[in-house]
Amino acid sequence: MSAVAASSVDDADRRSPQREPRDVVAAVLHAATADAEVALMVTDFSDAVEPIIRWSNLGATELLGRASSDLDGERLADFMQPPDKASLATIFRRERPTTTLVTVRTAVGETVACRLIAIPAPDGCLWTLRVHPAQSDLELALRASADAHEHRFKVLAERSPVPTMMSEQGMRLGHVNDALCALLGVTADKLIGTGWMAYIHGEDLERMTDTVVAVLAGQEREMQARFVDSQRRVRYTDMRFTPLHTPGVGDGFVATMEDITDRRALEEQLNFQATHDSLTGLPRRGKLWDHITAAMEDPQAGLTCMFLDLDNFKLVNDSLGHKAGDTLLVEIAHRLSGSVRPGDLVARFGGDEFVVVCGTGSLDTALEVADRILRVLSDPVMLGGVEIHPRASIGVVLRSPDHHSADDLIRDCDIAMYQAKARGRGRVMVLDEGARSAVYDTLTLVSDLRQALEERRITLCYQPIVCYEGTHPQLASVEALARWQHPDRGTIPASVFVRLAEEHGLVRELGELVLDIACAAMAAWQPQLGALAPPQVNVNLSALQMNDHLLVQTVKRTLRRHGLRPEQLCLEITESALMNDPATASIILGQLRDHGVLVAIDDFGTGYSSLAYLRRLPVHYLKVDRSFVAELQDGHTAVAQAVISLARSLELGVVAEGVETVAQMQMLERMGCSLVQGFGISQPLAGPDLVDWCRSGLPTPQVDAP
Amino acid sequence: MRVAGLDIDAVLDSLDQMASRRPVAARIVATSNNDSTGATDLAAILGADVALAAKVMKLANSAYFGLSGKVTSLRFAVTVVGFNTVRSIATVSLAGIDDATALPEDFWETSVHLAAASGTLGPRFQETAADAMCLGLLAQLGVGLLHQADADGYGQLTATTGFGPERFIAETRRYGICSPQLTAEALQQWRFPVEMVDALRSVHAAGPAGALLRAAYEITARLVDPGHRRTSLGSLTDNRINESQAPATLARTRADVEALRAALGL
Numbered sequence: 001m002s003a004v005a006a007s008s009v010d011d012a013d014r015r016s017p018q019r020e021p022r023d024v025v026a027a028v029l030h031a032a033t034a035d036a037e038v039a040l041m042v043t044d045f046s047d048a049v050e051p052i053i054r055w056s057n058l059g060a061t062e063l064l065g066r067a068s069s070d071l072d073g074e075r076l077a078d079f080m081q082p083p084d085k086a087s088l089a090t091i092f093r094r095e096r097p098t099t100t101l102v103t104v105r106t107a108v109g110e111t112v113a114c115r116l117i118a119i120p121a122p123d124g125c126l127w128t129l130r131v132h133p134a135q136s137d138l139e140l141a142l143r144a145s146a147d148a149h150e151h152r153f154k155v156l157a158e159r160s161p162v163p164t165m166m167s168e169q170g171m172r173l174g175h176v177n178d179a180l181c182a183l184l185g186v187t188a189d190k191l192i193g194t195g196w197m198a199y200i201h202g203e204d205l206e207r208m209t210d211t212v213v214a215v216l217a218g219q220e221r222e223m224q225a226r227f228v229d230s231q232r233r234v235r236y237t238d239m240r241f242t243p244l245h246t247p248g249v250g251d252g253f254v255a256t257m258e259d260i261t262d263r264r265a266l267e268e269q270l271n272f273q274a275t276h277d278s279l280t281g282l283p284r285r286g287k288l289w290d291h292i293t294a295a296m297e298d299p300q301a302g303l304t305c306m307f308l309d310l311d312n313f314k315l316v317n318d319s320l321g322h323k324a325g326d327t328l329l330v331e332i333a334h335r336l337s338g339s340v341r342p343g344d345l346v347a348r349f350g351g352d353e354f355v356v357v358c359g360t361g362s363l364d365t366a367l368e369v370a371d372r373i374l375r376v377l378s379d380p381v382m383l384g385g386v387e388i389h390p391r392a393s394i395g396v397v398l399r400s401p402d403h404h405s406a407d408d409l410i411r412d413c414d415i416a417m418y419q420a421k422a423r424g425r426g427r428v429m430v431l432d433e434g435a436r437s438a439v440y441d442t443l444t445l446v447s448d449l450r451q452a453l454e455e456r457r458i459t460l461c462y463q464p465i466v467c468y469e470g471t472h473p474q475l476a477s478v479e480a481l482a483r484w485q486h487p488d489r490g491t492i493p494a495s496v497f498v499r500l501a502e503e504h505g506l507v508r509e510l511g512e513l514v515l516d517i518a519c520a521a522m523a524a525w526q527p528q529l530g531a532l533a534p535p536q537v538n539v540n541l542s543a544l545q546m547n548d549h550l551l552v553q554t555v556k557r558t559l560r561r562h563g564l565r566p567e568q569l570c571l572e573i574t575e576s577a578l579m580n581d582p583a584t585a586s587i588i589l590g591q592l593r594d595h596g597v598l599v600a601i602d603d604f605g606t607g608y609s610s611l612a613y614l615r616r617l618p619v620h621y622l623k624v625d626r627s628f629v630a631e632l633q634d635g636h637t638a639v640a641q642a643v644i645s646l647a648r649s650l651e652l653g654v655v656a657e658g659v660e661t662v663a664q665m666q667m668l669e670r671m672g673c674s675l676v677q678g679f680g681i682s683q684p685l686a687g688p689d690l691v692d693w694c695r696s697g698l699p700t701p702q703v704d705a706p
Numbered sequence: 707m708r709v710a711g712l713d714i715d716a717v718l719d720s721l722d723q724m725a726s727r728r729p730v731a732a733r734i735v736a737t738s739n740n741d742s743t744g745a746t747d748l749a750a751i752l753g754a755d756v757a758l759a760a761k762v763m764k765l766a767n768s769a770y771f772g773l774s775g776k777v778t779s780l781r782f783a784v785t786v787v788g789f790n791t792v793r794s795i796a797t798v799s800l801a802g803i804d805d806a807t808a809l810p811e812d813f814w815e816t817s818v819h820l821a822a823a824s825g826t827l828g829p830r831f832q833e834t835a836a837d838a839m840c841l842g843l844l845a846q847l848g849v850g851l852l853h854q855a856d857a858d859g860y861g862q863l864t865a866t867t868g869f870g871p872e873r874f875i876a877e878t879r880r881y882g883i884c885s886p887q888l889t890a891e892a893l894q895q896w897r898f899p900v901e902m903v904d905a906l907r908s909v910h911a912a913g914p915a916g917a918l919l920r921a922a923y924e925i926t927a928r929l930v931d932p933g934h935r936r937t938s939l940g941s942l943t944d945n946r947i948n949e950s951q952a953p954a955t956l957a958r959t960r961a962d963v964e965a966l967r968a969a970l971g972l
Contacts, residue, residue, distance in 0.1 A: 014780060052774045082911070089882070093715050099894055099905055101915065115900075168834040169773025189954035191828055194772040195960060250745075250788030250836065328912060402944040 032057055039063040041133040043076050045092045046125030051076040054126065063114075063131060065107030069310065080104045080116065080131070084363070091118045092127055099132060163237070163259065166244065167252040171197060171212055181236075183259055185230035196603055201226035201230040201234060215253045224260075236264045277348040279326055280333035288347035290357055292406035295359065302361025303399035306370055307413035308336070311391040311425040313352035316383065332390060333379050339373045348395070354409065357558040363398055363430065370394050370428040393420035398433040415439045418487075446504045447487075451496055452484060453509045459483045460517050463654055463685035465538065466698060468665065469674040473698055476675055477536035477570060478519040482510070482685050498542065509545045516540050517563040518570065520686050532694045538570045543577030547584060554592045559597075566596030570621065574602045578617065586617055593618035600655065605643050615650060622647045624673065627657025632667050644673045714883060717851050718895055723775075724802045730755035734796035735896045738789045748792055749781040761795050761971070762787060764911050768969030770962060787836070794840035797896065803850040808933050810864060811855050816930060817846045818970065822962035823925040824918060826955050831918040839966075842904055845909070848888030852881060868934060869927045874910040884910050886919065917943040925959055 032040055039059035040409035043051040056064075056071045064071065064079055071079075077088055082100040091098045097119045104112045115133040118127045154175075157164050165173050176191045184191070184199050192200070200208050204225045211221050221241045226234050234262035237257040244252040275287040309525070310332065316327035331354065336346045336354055345357040356373070358366055373394065380387045395416025405645045412431050420429035426490050450460055484492045501510040518537045525533040545551050559566060571592060578601060579587045588600050600621035601614075605628055628640040640656070649655035656668045659678030668676060681700055685693055693699065725732040733945055734749050737743050752759045754771035765774055766783035777783045783791055798804045803813075828838025853860045863880060865871040874884035883891075890906035901915075908916030909923065920942040927934040942946040947955075 072760055096718065096895070097714065098891070099900070100907060169771060169788045170766070170835045171789075172770070172835055174835050187954070189951070189958065192956060193835060194769065194965070195825065195958065195961075197772050209773060213773065213782075243933070250790075251785040347839075487722065 018343035018440065019179040026063075034063055035059050040074070041131070043087075043127050043129055043319060045126060045127060051088060051092060052128070053079075059218070060131065062452055063104065063106070076129075078105075080114070085544070087520070091388065093118070095119060096120070102131070102364055112491040132568055143237075147433040156686065159185040159228075162252065163257040164193070165196065165257075166254050168246075169214070169250050170216070180257065183229065183235060183257070184227060188268050191643050196296075199229065201228055211239075211241060212253065213636055215243050217252045218243050218245075219253075219560065225344075227253065235259060236261045249496075255543050277333075280330055280348050281344055282333050282354070282583060283339070284348060284361070288349070288357070289406045291345045291347075291357055292409055295357070296403070296406070298605070302359060303409070303411040304358040304360050304363075305397050305399070305409045305412070306356040306358070306366070306373075307349070307395040307417040308354040308356065308373065308392050309417050309455055310352035311393060311421075316388060320384045320386060327383060328381060328388065330391065332377060332392075335376045335379075339376045339454045340369060343413075349410075355413070363396075367430075371383065372536075374428065375428070382476065391417065391426040393417055393425050394428045395426060396430065397544070412436060413426075429504055442500070445486075445492075445497075445530055446500050446506075448690055449484070449500055449504075450506060452486075453506060453513055454514060455483070456517075458487070458510065458513055458517075459686075459688055460514065460521065460539070462534075462690045463684040464534070464682045464690070464693070464698070466681050467675050467677055468669055473700075475694060477538050478534045478690065480514060480521075480540070480678065481536040482514050482540075485683055501541055504543050506551075507542045508548060511545050511551075512558075515555065515558050516561075518560050519564055522568060523562040524687075525691065527590060528691055529694050533691075534694070536598070540602065541573045541577070543574065543580055545576055546573060546588060547581065549588070551588060552595070553572055555592060555597060556595060567598060570600055572600045572602040572623065575604050582617070590618045592622075600653075602650075603657075605639055614646075619652060621653040622656060624656045626678070629656050629658045629664055629678070630660075632664050633661070637667065637671070640668070640673075641671050644668075644671050648672060714881075714888070714891065717855055717888070718891060720849075721801060721895065723890055724730040725800055728755075728800050728802075729830055730758060731799040734758070734768045735793055738793040738796075738810055743786045743789070745781050747908070748784045748789060750822045752784065752792065753780055755799075758796060758799055762792055763794070764971060765791065765969045768965055770965035776847075788834075790840045791838050793898075794843050797844055797847070797893070800896070801847055801850065803847065808854055808857060809850050813846060813850060813853075813929065814970075815844055816849075816926060817871070818963055818966050819926040820845050820919075820927075820958065822923050822966050823922040823929075823959045824960030825962060826965050827918055827925070827947070828855070830951075832941075833918060834879055837902075838918060838922075841905060841919060842895065844907060845886055845889055845919060845922075846885075847892055848890075851892070852877065852885055856881075869931045870923045870934070871910060871937075878910075880922075881890065884911060886916075912944075914944060914946075917946055921947060925955055928952075928956065928961075929959065 009237040034057070036058045039062070040057040041060050042054055042055040044052040044054045053071045053074050053076055056068050058068075060071065061068050072555045079576055080088070081093075082088060082102055084101060090104075091100045097117060099115060099117050102114050102116045104114045106112065114131050115134050119130070120127050128656075131632075137333055142536060157166075157175070158177045160177060163178075163183045164175075164177045166175040167178055172194055173192050176188050178195070178525055180191065181188055184196075186199070189195075196209075197205065207223065211537050213223050213225050220243065223241075225237055225239050226238060229235055236259070238260050239255050239257050241253050241255045244254050246252070257685065275284055276282060277284050279545040291307070295301055299420045310328075313328070316328055329348075329474055332354070333346070333348065336356065339354055340346055341358065343359050347357070349355045354382050356369070358369055360366055360369075374392065377390050377392050380389050382388075395413045396416070397409060397413040398415055399409060405411070415436055416429050416431040419432055419435050420427050425427065432438070456562070459482075461483055462480055465477040467474040467476040467480060482494050482498070484494075484497050486492050498507075498510070501507045518539050522534070522537045541551075548554075555569070555571070559569060570688050571587075573585070592599060598620045599618060601617075601619050604622040604627045605625050622643060623638055624643045628643065629635075632640060644654050653675065654673050655675040656673050657677050659665055659668065660680040661677040662680065664678075665676055665680060668674075682693060682698075683701075710873050730751060733916070734748065737751065752762060763777065763780065763783050765771070766777040766786040767773060773786060777786055790924045803809060821839045822829055824842025824845075825835045825839030828835045830836070833841075849860075859880065863876050864873065867876045874886070877884040878887075881888075886909040890903045893906065894900075894903045904915045905919055906916075909919040920941055924937055924939060924942055928936065938949055939952055
């Protein structure tokens with residue numbers, strides 16, 4: 001131990017309040033002196049103007065590169081200085097240890113950044129200095145490793161094509177990567193801190209903050225958010241948030257974003273195409289339904305619906321072509337959109353039908369809009385050099401407690417529109433309750449008819465067609481006539497339910513049912529009546545069935561199912577139905593005739609048959625309309641005679657309908673028409689009655705002589 | 707002229723005495739350095755001092771952290787502002803400068819600028835914005851202590867020197883220590899992280915440790931002192947940042963000053 005060290009021990013022993021045992025002090029001093037890991041020095045700052053080194057250990061001599069004897073008595077400032085080259089004096093406090101950074105100069109001129117801890121001795125004159133490199137080799141290695149790690153991570157994040165942000169606390173960002181800067185078109189300076197919040201779409205800011213709050217509380221979250229870039233363009237993103245907890249510091253988050261603007265634009269385009277009419281760009285039915293349904297969610301919200309149908313649009317299409325029709329529809333859509341108020345919806349319902357939905361509960365306001373629409377629509381449009389003045393019929397309905405769905409509202413304004421049409425077109429009609437009741441009534445009846453068809457509750461009567469040629473009348477055929485006995489309303493006239501079937505798409509079901517029942521009856525009569533059975537059954541076809549290309553197949557299948565020969569069936573079609581589309585009718589009837597089925601033209605003479613067509617049509621019978629038979633007794637025989645003569649000259653059979661008297665029968669016989677049908681022969685009979693009638697020898701009723 | 711009456715140990719002793727009058731703040735300062743201390747622990751301690759808790763809540767709900775009105779629990783507030791910020795607010799209380807009337811007139815205005823500038827610059831110096839903000843916020847603590855010890859003399863000193871290095875030299879000449887160093891001494895006494903102490907200790911000299919604060923002082927001087935003679939940011943920071951970044955930094959600092967001023971109730 002050096003003399004200086006021995007002196008220090010003596011001092012310590014003398015002055016220490018605790019008075020450590022001398023041998024303990026000696027042991028500690030010995031260990032400190034020989035310690036090469038820690039640089040220790042004792043300095044004296046009592047008398048000098050600056051600290052003087054009094055003692056140093058092995059660690060100090062190794063750090064400074066000088067022998068202990070070379071250090072003793074030297075100025076501390078010769079070996080180390082604070083970074084600012086200021087005096088070391090400020091670190092020597094009487095009562096408290098201090099720490100400062102110093103630059104140590106070694107014997108070879110090297111400088112080492114060190115941390116200097118000065119611990120005052122109780123006497124206030126000596127300080128023990130502990131000096132160690134600011135960063136040990138291990139610290140430097142760990143730091144270098146951590147720096148490299150962080151650098152790699154930073155490069156990965158910064159070069160990643162995925163826009164990424166990192167918050168250190170709250171919404172304050174500490175880091176953003178290049179991809180995020182590129183997404184928003186700004187430099188990182190503008191985004192760090194809370195700067196990025198200025199680029200969040202105003203409507204998404206609240207949601208974003210709520211999400212961050214949840215993430216800071218430890219949850220992982222995803223959300224879609226809009227940002228507004230430096231060009232004021234809206235960018236849609238999918239964001240994924242992960243909490244970032246730093247022990248002893250606080251909570252932040254990392255968020256990655258996916259720019260879905262283009263994908264969303266495509267989706268929106270597809271969605272628009274799916275929900276909007278490609279011709280006019282207006283919303284289609286689905287969108288209309290959604291809009292009304294959403295508006296109806298608030299029971300207090302005023303809502304008015306208008307159904308608009310262009311008058312005579314078919315005329316434009318037929319005369320100027322579909323292209324002109326399309327141009328007109330586009331123009332109408334444009335005018336409609338310009339006539340409504342902000343927030344109102346204009347939708348294309350289909351064809352030349354449009355629906356306008358107004359968010360008002362005021363009839364006056366709605367009528368103002370409707371009148372404005374009519375006025376604007378009537379401005380002329382030039383189509384193919386022709387000036388057109390479009391007109392429309394508008395049905396208006398205000399939402400009422402009866403309207404529970406979009407269907408209800410649309411249905412009612414459709415009814416109102418038909419009222420407008422019925423009352424002269426080019427006008428606005430508010431829904432009339434009477435008309436609505438009538439429509440409801442009809443709709444109910446249609447529903448009942450549909451059910452009756454499903455349950456086969458349509459029945460048939462059969463009116464005999466008798467041949468009075470020769471001495472005994474012969475049963476030539478029976479005409480099947482459909483009957484519907486409504487459970488509540490009683491007998492529904494065939495003219496009513498056939499029309500309903502035609503108007504509501506039930507005609508095929510009705511036709512097939514009637515054909516099936518008639519053929520079934522025909523098949524049943526054979527075993528019951530033998531030779532007395534009707535040789536043929538006549539079944540009426542609707543005009544609409546003449547457009548049904550499946551009709552021939554249906555007829556063949558039904559005949560086959562019931563084991564009938566084709567010539568046992570005669571299909572009756574009205575003259576007007578035939579003339580609707582003579583070409584198609586000719587094809588279908590030709591196929592039926594080729595199969596062997598007979599065809600009769602019903603109500604002949606009431607329509608406008610082209611004789612040229614008639615000659616070519618594959619028919620077997622003409623049926624003289626009852627009106628011509630009825631006028632025979634008044635001496636008006638010309639038409640009936642002409643029809644009968646025409647049939648004869650075309651080599652067709654002829655049947656007189658509506659024969660009620662013996663006189664009529666005699667007159668028809670004289671004219672050469674021996675096939676007759678009517679109340680004078682027999683009223684229509686139910687199946688069992690017909691069997692009895694056949695068995696009874698075809699009795700005629702007692703009819704008054706003329 | 708050096709003032710013989712300024713005894714740094716006495717100044718630091720006075721801080722110890724202050725700590726005994728503000729036990730909650732002292733506990734927060736003492737415990738928030740510990741990595742094992744959680745937000746729940748810190749919030750529990752903070753909850754014992756209504757005034758301090760209110761300050762942290764107000765700060766967490768401020769525009770500075772972007773969560774205005776969303777932070778409803780003290781624990782969440784602690785995680786939002788960060789432990790270092792909580793400790794800094796407690797330190798301000800501990801040092802008795804939060805409600806002291808004997809402070810230079812522009813003390814808080816300068817402190818808020820330093821805090822905002824440091825927070826803005828932090829990420830460029832591999833510091834979190836919040837830690838850097840705390841460093842700036844507390845940097846002036848030494849000024850408060852010097853002013854309390856020698857109000858007239860320090861007032862004269864500030865009147866005759868420009869903000870920044872020129873004043874540091876004058877402070878050292880007069881008191882033997884400049885204000886950031888005095889702050890460093892105080893923070894060391896409270897066992898703040900050594901990096902933070904070093905940064906304050908080195909602000910008036912060259913070297914990387916004090917670069918962030920030097921730049922923050924320069925940005926602050928440009929914003930608060932119209933007669934300030936500029937020193938390039940590159941020379942102050944060994945070119946870790948340069949003058950081209952000054953406009954953005956000034957703008958961001960200006961914006962954060964507004965948010966912080968409101969957040970801290972100044």
